[in-house]
Amino acid sequence: SxxxxxxxxxxxxxxxxxxxxxxxxxxxxxxxxxxxxxxxxxxxxxxxxxxxxxxxxxxxxxxxxxxxxxxxxxxxxxxxxxxxxxxxESFWVAFPKDHPLGQGGAIRSVTLPSDELLMLEEGHCMRDHALSACHLSNLQHSATFQGTSLYTLIEMVAGGQGITFLPQMAVDAGMAKHRRISLRPLAEKGPHxxxxxxxxxxxxxxxxxxxxxxxxxxxxxxxxxxx
The missing domain is CATH 3.40.190.10 (Periplasmic binding protein-like II)
Structure with missing residues (x-):
């Protein structure tokens, strides 16, 4: 055969x-x-x-x-x-360039405005891993917008629509470069x-x-x- x-x-x-x-x-x-x-x-x-x-x-x-x-x-x-x-790998938080929390070192998830959090739609395991890294449950997080891909989310952030999480790999690939975005590492102990x-x-x-x-x-x- x-x-x-x-x-x-x-x-x-x-x-x-x-x-x-x-x-x-x-x-x-x-x-x-x-x-x-x-x-x-x-x-x-x-x-x-x-x-x-x-x-x-x-x-x-x-x-x-x-x-x-x-x-x-x-x-x-x-x-x-x-x-x-x-x-x-660990996660980073992506903010619009002029966001009040956009500058600085590692940031703890408790200081993130959860009502601004843009997440991937259910079914993407990165959503679950990001929520668990921040000790948030799905119940605590009912995002107004749920993206189908990280590319969609990052464009929303660049447009000032909210904040999101990016894996280290996406940051290394230059996903946030040349966009109106600032990045801060997530302070929660990784890897995430x-x-x-x-x-x-x-x-x-x-x-x-x-x-x-x-x-x-x-x-x-x-x-x-x-x-």
Whole structure:
């Protein structure tokens, strides 16, 4: 069968053949441009198929066998799936440029005006991770506006419509640059989210996933140490 042929090819070369990898929208646009060039250079025989979706749907697609692995922000309810963390990051608070709280060092979440908080809509795990980093429950936070993406939220902030949280990765990718935005790190002890790879326990290419994680961690560490 095709799978046997593929298995035989993989025996010869690590991280080769097809790999269907899911990734969530609050990680994909910031992580992938950083790590893909290194992955392609190191493993030229790898055919990587990328699928962007929300965490719950990626977990479903993993369980059904539609994808091989997924990059998710943890903690997340994974059921029987296995996971390993390969990166950790903290959150920043993005303010409109002329906001009274826009200047200064780390800021505690209790000092944030919760009525100005712009959040991602339910279903995005970054919403839950941001709320939990600030010790806020969903009940305490009923945002007037809920964004479908970080890009929407950041444009709203630049337009003076409110404040929002950005993960370190989005800040490093220059998401707030050249916009009317000032950033302050969140003072609550981090990391505020972990980034991990998730797979089925029956998946036969665990060693390949290990190599993939090592490659991504290496790239991220290099970029961090250059700062």
């Amino acid at each position: 095709a799978e046997i042929v593929e298995l035989a090819q993989q025996e010869k070369a690590p991280l080769s053949g097809k790999l269907k990898l899911g990734v969530i929208p609050t990680i994909g646009p910031f992580l992938l441009p950083q790590v893909l060039p290194a992955i392609r250079k190191r493993y030229p025989k790898l055919e990587l198929y990328l699928i962007e979706d929300q965490s719950a749907r990626l977990v479903e697609r993993l369980n059904s066998g539609e994808i091989d692995a997924a990059i998710l922000a943890l903690p997340f309810e994974l059921g029987q799936l296995q996971s390993a963390t390969f990166w950790k 989210r972990e980034i991990g790879l998730v797979w089925r326990s029956t998946y036969h290419r665990k060693h390949d996933l290990q190599l993939l994680m090592e490659c991504m961690t290496e790239v991220l560490e290099k970029k961090t140490s250059k700062k």
